[in-house]
Amino acid sequence: MGSVSLNTPPTGMPQVPEPDLHQVLTPDGHRRPDHDLDPWLQDVTAPMLAGLHRDMTVIRRLDTECTHLQRQGELALWPPLLGQEAAQVGSAAALRREDYVFPSYRENGVAYLRGVDPLGLVRLWRGSTYAGWNPAEANLAAQQIIIGAQSLHAVGYAMGLQRDGADTVAISYFGDGATSQGDVNEAMVFAASYHVPVVFFCQNNQWAISEPVSLQAKRHIADRPWGFGIPAMRVDGNDVLAVLAATRRALERARNGGGPTFIEAVTYRMGPHTTADDPTRYRSAEEVEAWRAKDPIDRVEAYLAATLTDADRDPDGVGPLTVERVREVSEAAADQMATALRAGVAELADPGPEALFEHVYAEPHYELERQREHYRLYLAQFDGEQLEAGAR
Amino acid sequence: MSAQEITFGKAISAGLRAALAEDEKVVLMGEDIGTLGGVFRITDGLMQEFGPERVVDTPLAESGIMGTAVGLAYRGYRPVVEIQFDGFVYPSFDQIVSQVAKTHYRTRGAVPMPVTIRIPFGGGIGSPEHHSESPEAYFVHTAGLRVVSPSTPQEGYDLIRAAIASDDPVVYLEPKRRYHDRGPVDLAAPLRPMGPAAVAAAGTDVTLVAYGPLVKTCLQAAEAAAGEGISIDVIDLRSLSPIDYGLIEASVRRTGRLVIAHEAGRTGGLGAEIAATVTERCFHWLEHAPVRVTGFDIPYPPAKLEHHHVPDLDRILDGVDRALGRANSLDSIDPFAPPVPLAADGTERA
Numbered sequence A: 001m002g003s004v005s006l007n008t009p010p011t012g013m014p015q016v017p018e019p020d021l022h023q024v025l026t027p028d029g030h031r032r033p034d035h036d037l038d039p040w041l042q043d044v045t046a047p048m049l050a051g052l053h054r055d056m057t058v059i060r061r062l063d064t065e066c067t068h069l070q071r072q073g074e075l076a077l078w079p080p081l082l083g084q085e086a087a088q089v090g091s092a093a094a095l096r097r098e099d100y101v102f103p104s105y106r107e108n109g110v111a112y113l114r115g116v117d118p119l120g121l122v123r124l125w126r127g128s129t130y131a132g133w134n135p136a137e138a139n140l141a142a143q144q145i146i147i148g149a150q151s152l153h154a155v156g157y158a159m160g161l162q163r164d165g166a167d168t169v170a171i172s173y174f175g176d177g178a179t180s181q182g183d184v185n186e187a188m189v190f191a192a193s194y195h196v197p198v199v200f201f202c203q204n205n206q207w208a209i210s211e212p213v214s215l216q217a218k219r220h221i222a223d224r225p226w227g228f229g230i231p232a233m234r235v236d237g238n239d240v241l242a243v244l245a246a247t248r249r250a251l252e253r254a255r256n257g258g259g260p261t262f263i264e265a266v267t268y269r270m271g272p273h274t275t276a277d278d279p280t281r282y283r284s285a286e287e288v289e290a291w292r293a294k295d296p297i298d299r300v301e302a303y304l305a306a307t308l309t310d311a312d313r314d315p316d317g318v319g320p321l322t323v324e325r326v327r328e329v330s331e332a333a334a335d336q337m338a339t340a341l342r343a344g345v346a347e348l349a350d351p352g353p354e355a356l357f358e359h360v361y362a363e364p365h366y367e368l369e370r371q372r373e374h375y376r377l378y379l380a381q382f383d384g385e386q387l388e389a390g391a392r
Numbered sequence B: 001m002s003a004q005e006i007t008f009g010k011a012i013s014a015g016l017r018a019a020l021a022e023d024e025k026v027v028l029m030g031e032d033i034g035t036l037g038g039v040f041r042i043t044d045g046l047m048q049e050f051g052p053e054r055v056v057d058t059p060l061a062e063s064g065i066m067g068t069a070v071g072l073a074y075r076g077y078r079p080v081v082e083i084q085f086d087g088f089v090y091p092s093f094d095q096i097v098s099q100v101a102k103t104h105y106r107t108r109g110a111v112p113m114p115v116t117i118r119i120p121f122g123g124g125i126g127s128p129e130h131h132s133e134s135p136e137a138y139f140v141h142t143a144g145l146r147v148v149s150p151s152t153p154q155e156g157y158d159l160i161r162a163a164i165a166s167d168d169p170v171v172y173l174e175p176k177r178r179y180h181d182r183g184p185v186d187l188a189a190p191l192r193p194m195g196p197a198a199v200a201a202a203g204t205d206v207t208l209v210a211y212g213p214l215v216k217t218c219l220q221a222a223e224a225a226a227g228e229g230i231s232i233d234v235i236d237l238r239s240l241s242p243i244d245y246g247l248i249e250a251s252v253r254r255t256g257r258l259v260i261a262h263e264a265g266r267t268g269g270l271g272a273e274i275a276a277t278v279t280e281r282c283f284h285w286l287e288h289a290p291v292r293v294t295g296f297d298i299p300y301p302p303a304k305l306e307h308h309h310v311p312d313l314d315r316i317l318d319g320v321d322r323a324l325g326r327a328n329s330l331d332s333i334d335p336f337a338p339p340v341p342l343a344a345d346g347t348e349r350a
Ligand SMILES: Cc1ncc(C[n+]2csc(CCOP(=O)(O)OP(=O)(O)O)c2C)c(N)n1
Pocket: A106, A145, A146, A147, A174, A175, A176, A177, A178, A179, A205, A207, A208, A209, A269, A273, B031, B060, B062, B084, B088, B091
């Protein structure tokens, strides 16, 4: 009657930690020692920080550009990530190419860092397609709008990794609101039971549309996974180094058979929920201002300003590396991305009606073929409109 | 009292306000319905007016909302839950189908489930995935649930009050793309029953049945057809479960022709049910097979393609032409061709 168990129970229950916020860079750019995270930051150099600064600057620009494109009618909707750059860049930078990401709709910065063409994001959010990228190319699952569903998918993927003996990790991104969904809680049960190589990365941006995180959780979100037998860490999500270190630590644990880890990245959604939202209806300007002082990009600049010396050389030039130079390089990268994006948007064509019937099934479906044929004949009655082959 | 011109959204809002005022057991629950007033602002101001115990912002969990509504109903409350968008009802589907719909039956009537489930549904507003679906057939297929969908502000007001007053669970489907339409609403109207369908426009040549968002499109089609000398009897179902077949049958016996329009996909949709029932009951009066004008059997498509999917005036008129045996899009297809036999592998034989 015995059934095969893939369950490798962790030896002993993990200790419940202090609910302290792990932070290695203070908002004013001071480096704080952190016993748990410092070992994962041994390789941090000025050029590496400059690279993180560049990535955060580029995705912030991508975000502002898309918000503008929505205002100009090019996009139907856009969910801003403004304020969450460190959480997205720090975590994505820790991943290997083969690690597999299961995002929500807000991880557009993560998508960019996975190599997704920003134009793909535009096509998605303007309503031309549901496929902003090919998951198999980016190792990034299709974006998820059904809150929390992707957390289970990450666990299932990790179950596959476990069977394959792969040295790879699945990571699921979701919000604070999502932690109320059954799916996310079931994902933690499965992940713990099977001890799979998965990382739960929760961006607690304080709000689920108009609902404060206090409605979803009476204690810190990071307190909850412990009850499922999953170690959790609460990190300053606006501190790119803390996020990088915490994610590295979790990934390494997963790679070495240590099972799931939960990271609560404490951050803030500086913009509206989406371009259709009016946040002034539910939160105060003071609250937003208080978080502005914790800006993730400013703090890297402050840290660089305090620590760069003449010995730090500009990797691309001859002079010393300065904050101004870092900013200049980051802005240039952002400009380049934005120029290409604008040019691409001008070229975009709408999909043709043939795309309606494509890919509903993997195999021919004769009843749907009939509907397609009938619609083709229907459109043929009108001048000019024909079923065009393929989505553009 | 005379009617006032208000939007569809405000009419539903007024109905909710009236229900909250009339019965202290009425409790509104949902995501973002309190402080924000709902993403469509249907509950705007109600939390301020009735307090956070009557108008409740819930955690982000639809199964939680629906399951606790069942518990509140056990305790004698009348929960009115808002599902933010059609595509988000499915996490609560188990609670709806197995609990909300069946508790009265399972307890031999001892425990009624006066739960109202408000769902903004349908497409046409350029939304992302999961925001434009028409899930009515799932609910109509579930015994124990009543399903209604208003098509005018007055119906919006009347039906929400009737739904909340009903001792049965009612799925109340709000045609979201009509929220901003205006119409006269008599806020002093007496409570009206949910059941009867309505003649939205009287006609003699074809019976055109619709509900929710497509009633307006059908009225436009009737107007356009009138210009060509075709008289369409537009029937607004209002109640999708049960369906008021009396009105439809009486109309079909006069016209001999039936067209049903809905946004939901065709297979297993309401059109199929209505066509079958009317054929059974009015076979000898029918001059033509019933015609369905529906969404395709596809997932709701991306916004740039939705105008193809959602039946519009032209597609409805094409369906009317078919029912009348006039020139139409199917002319080059032989409707009486025998079905294509399937090969052993399931594909069509050449
Ligand atoms: C199942 C489901 N219910 C409701 C919604 C509507 N909705 C979209 S985003 C959102 C809030 C999500 O908050 P959170 O998980 O904190 O993520 P954030 O948007 O803050 O990134 C809600 C309620 C949805 N998309 N899916």
